[in-house]
Amino acid sequence: MPNGVLILAELVDGELAPITQELVGAAQRLNAGPVSAMLLGSGIEASASKISGVEKVYVVDNPGLAEYTNEAYTEAAAAVAKQADPAIILLGQTNIGRDLGPALAYKLDTAVAMDTIALEMKDGKLHTTRPAYGGNARAVNSFSGTPAVATVRPKSQDTAEGGAAGEVVKVDFTPAGVRAKVIDRKVATAEGVRLEDADVVVTGGRGLGGPEGFEGIEELAHILGGAVGASRAVADLGWRPVAEQVGLTGKVVSPTIYIAVAVSGASQHMAGCSGSKNIVAINKDPDANIFKAARFGIVGDYKQVLPAFIEAVKKVKAEG
Amino acid sequence: MHIVVCVKQVPDWDIPPASFKVDEAAKKVVPPPGVAPVPSQFDAIAVEAAMKIKDAVADTKITVMSLGAATARDVIKHGLAMGGDEGVLLVDDAFNDLDSTGTAKVLSSAIKKLGDVDLVLTGRQAVDWDLGVTGTLIAEMLGAPVITFAKSVNVANGNVTVERVLPDAFETVEAPLPAVVTVSNELGEPRYPKLQQIMQAARKQVNQWGAADIGLSKDDLAPRLTLEQLFVPVVDTKVELMEGDSPEDQAMALARRLKEAKLI
Ligand SMILES: Cc1cc2nc3c(=O)[nH]c(=O)nc-3n(C[C@H](O)[C@H](O)[C@H](O)COP(=O)(O)OP(=O)(O)OC[C@H]3O[C@@H](n4cnc5c(N)ncnc54)[C@H](O)[C@@H]3O)c2cc1C
Ligand SMILES: Nc1ncnc2c1ncn2[C@@H]1O[C@H](COP(=O)(O)O)[C@@H](O)[C@H]1O
Numbered sequence: 001m002p003n004g005v006l007i008l009a010e011l012v013d014g015e016l017a018p019i020t021q022e023l024v025g026a027a028q029r030l031n032a033g034p035v036s037a038m039l040l041g042s043g044i045e046a047s048a049s050k051i052s053g054v055e056k057v058y059v060v061d062n063p064g065l066a067e068y069t070n071e072a073y074t075e076a077a078a079a080v081a082k083q084a085d086p087a088i089i090l091l092g093q094t095n096i097g098r099d100l101g102p103a104l105a106y107k108l109d110t111a112v113a114m115d116t117i118a119l120e121m122k123d124g125k126l127h128t129t130r131p132a133y134g135g136n137a138r139a140v141n142s143f144s145g146t147p148a149v150a151t152v153r154p155k156s157q158d159t160a161e162g163g164a165a166g167e168v169v170k171v172d173f174t175p176a177g178v179r180a181k182v183i184d185r186k187v188a189t190a191e192g193v194r195l196e197d198a199d200v201v202v203t204g205g206r207g208l209g210g211p212e213g214f215e216g217i218e219e220l221a222h223i224l225g226g227a228v229g230a231s232r233a234v235a236d237l238g239w240r241p242v243a244e245q246v247g248l249t250g251k252v253v254s255p256t257i258y259i260a261v262a263v264s265g266a267s268q269h270m271a272g273c274s275g276s277k278n279i280v281a282i283n284k285d286p287d288a289n290i291f292k293a294a295r296f297g298i299v300g301d302y303k304q305v306l307p308a309f310i311e312a313v314k315k316v317k318a319e320g
Numbered sequence: 321m322h323i324v325v326c327v328k329q330v331p332d333w334d335i336p337p338a339s340f341k342v343d344e345a346a347k348k349v350v351p352p353p354g355v356a357p358v359p360s361q362f363d364a365i366a367v368e369a370a371m372k373i374k375d376a377v378a379d380t381k382i383t384v385m386s387l388g389a390a391t392a393r394d395v396i397k398h399g400l401a402m403g404g405d406e407g408v409l410l411v412d413d414a415f416n417d418l419d420s421t422g423t424a425k426v427l428s429s430a431i432k433k434l435g436d437v438d439l440v441l442t443g444r445q446a447v448d449w450d451l452g453v454t455g456t457l458i459a460e461m462l463g464a465p466v467i468t469f470a471k472s473v474n475v476a477n478g479n480v481t482v483e484r485v486l487p488d489a490f491e492t493v494e495a496p497l498p499a500v501v502t503v504s505n506e507l508g509e510p511r512y513p514k515l516q517q518i519m520q521a522a523r524k525q526v527n528q529w530g531a532a533d534i535g536l537s538k539d540d541l542a543p544r545l546t547l548e549q550l551f552v553p554v555v556d557t558k559v560e561l562m563e564g565d566s567p568e569d570q571a572m573a574l575a576r577r578l579k580e581a582k583l584i
Contacts, residue, residue, distance in 0.1 A: 070456075070466060095486050099468050102420075102453035106460040111421055111544035114451050127548060132449050133349060134333055136340040139449070140549035144542075180465040180495035183481075187489045224584060232505070242506060243488050248450060249505070251487055257583050267337055274555075278583055280574070281559070289337050294559045296577060298570045308571035313584060316575040 002146045004033035006058075006086035008077065009051050010096060011041065016050050018154070019092035024053045025160035026152055027090055032121055037166060038080040040073060042066035045168070053163030058084055064175040067182050072175035073100050078107040079173045086147050088126050090119075093151040105149040112149040113141045117156040126150070135248060135271035154196070155254045155275055188243040193227045195244060200226025201255045203246055203273070206233040207262025207283065208302065214240065216306040217261060223313055229253065229273075231263050247272035262302050265290025282306065321380040321475060323370045323439045324408075324431055326458070327363040327399050329392040330448040332356065340552065347550040349448070359395040362443025366503040367399045368510040369473045370441055374403065377475055381405050383434060387415060387426050393526060400521035401513035407526035408434070414531040414538040422541035424457030429534040431462065439480060440500040444469050452502070459500035467493045471506035 005027035010017040020037070027035040036056040039048050042065050048057040058080045064072050077100065081089060089104070091097035093115045105112035118129035126148040132139040195201065202221040204214050214228070221228045230240035232247055246253055248271040258276035263269060265281070265288055273279065274293060281294040284301050291297050298305050331351040341350040351357070359367075367384065374380040384399030386392040387410040396407035410426055418426065431437050440462070445452035452468075459466035467482040471490075474481045480499050484491040485506045513521070531537055562577070564570035578584045 098452060102456035103460060106457055111419065112453060113545065114453060133340065134447065134450065136337060136552065137342055137349065138551055138553050139547060142546045142548050144544050144546065180467050180493050182491055183494050184492035185489060236505060242485060291559045293555055293557055295557060296574060297559045298562045298574055300567050300570060304567035305571055308568045309574060312572040312575035316579045317584065
């Protein structure tokens, strides 16, 4: 009988990625049997003990998994799933999870619910809630088979803290040769605070009129110790790098303050920032959608408002 | 080279958020009156990716394929006006309310019937449900490799080379054909058909196939995922707008308010 929840752990530079303990938290709260994790990679076995609050950590440590590829990871994850026999599998809606989820579900003869933000058990079955229609709607799904596979949006779940490390179970698996091979990989280097981790995000939109409009955005972010974000319109126009894009097809951020300047607040943009604790909007259009989600706002032209706001923030901060 | 591009017809997403409506009982979106459905955004970009290959590689044929209502012929015609050669329209009562697995089964069966396909292009996600699973499922069903989130797609020497878009990295992945690639907006704007191309597209062949034509029955398409509920979330934030006689006054009011709230 399939039982319990299996989560996919992820590492960044050898450390646990935040999504890992978020998934453990989500899995524990389901109260659907034992929670275990799988860790896939090469030279990663030592990291297994960093995962807490799980019963077992299934480790596949193989040179063939040094780099993420759809085929090798799908095979490895399927091998673990067959051994662990969980009723539910949770992955992050990350680079890896969003690529792996559908293929893994297919290999296990089941279905995947992508980018879920809420999970609950109803009559012993998993129900997932996910944004749809660019964030305008919410869809609740149930599964007809097992295991139920879901990818979970980063930052949508409270982290599980503490708890013992799980018992390490080594799974012997060597991937067959892959067909789709990574032949080059460049990491986009962001300076300063990582956008996803920043406590303050200052985002500029198309209303800034050009890349020069971002000087004020950068200055404000600098003063507040935050990171710069961009709307997709801005990334598509090449004014800012894609790595700064916030939204449905960009990054999900949940800072304490999210300052959106000349951003209209399209649902697809809000999908990436609606978890922010306080949204501050500067926009010349009083009817802009961003004001519907904002806590504080100024209706006005950023050309006047932004320099004045930068000066005001400096002054207020200097007052201590 | 034979390329199949899968294009879904979806409700126009470019509407004011306030006019987005859901019929909760029917679990369906109700488009505002008079707003016609459109090709899903990333799917038109997938046609563009196919056209870029066609511009570079001699003897490239593009088949534009859509599964949906009879009106989905319009999105096929749009792809043909962009430069596609032939269309396949998949319509049948047995295709109503499919989940992704069923959708991929229909599309991959139709691709198998075409026979000689080298490359299948899909959007990274359809802009109605925002799933991003169909491309991968088609690849699995065809037994072909998949490469997701393409920003460029090039074909040479029996291989496809794809630059992928990742939030913090660019990756180049290569796979032997036949393969499936899902396309992202970083590839660039789709070309806009000229009037003359729209007229030419009217004469291009669109084959219409039902379940029986591709060897499927309703039983092969049983859903694995059920939609239990569809609703519009309530956002009840009240915005506090800063008053003032000048932008300076408003800006100072905001700074003070943020300070009061211990946010700066
Ligand atoms: C499937 C899909 C996925 C998408 N994913 C994303 C995503 O991940 N992220 C994202 O951001 N978008 C995404 N989009 C696009 C989204 O729908 C919007 O088109 C985009 O967010 C608009 O960007 P914007 O607000 O910068 O530009 P606009 O919508 O053009 O807004 C510009 C704003 O600036 C204001 N303005 C103009 N001049 C001034 C001035 N002088 N002073 C003050 N205000 C001014 C205007 O009033 C307006 O509100 C997606 C769309 C689709 C269909
Ligand atoms: N009904 C359909 N007809 C044609 N193509 C489709 C259909 N549904 C999905 N696709 C393709 O699969 C991609 C991903 O869809 P989805 O998995 O639903 O997000 C889309 O961008 C299309 O290219």
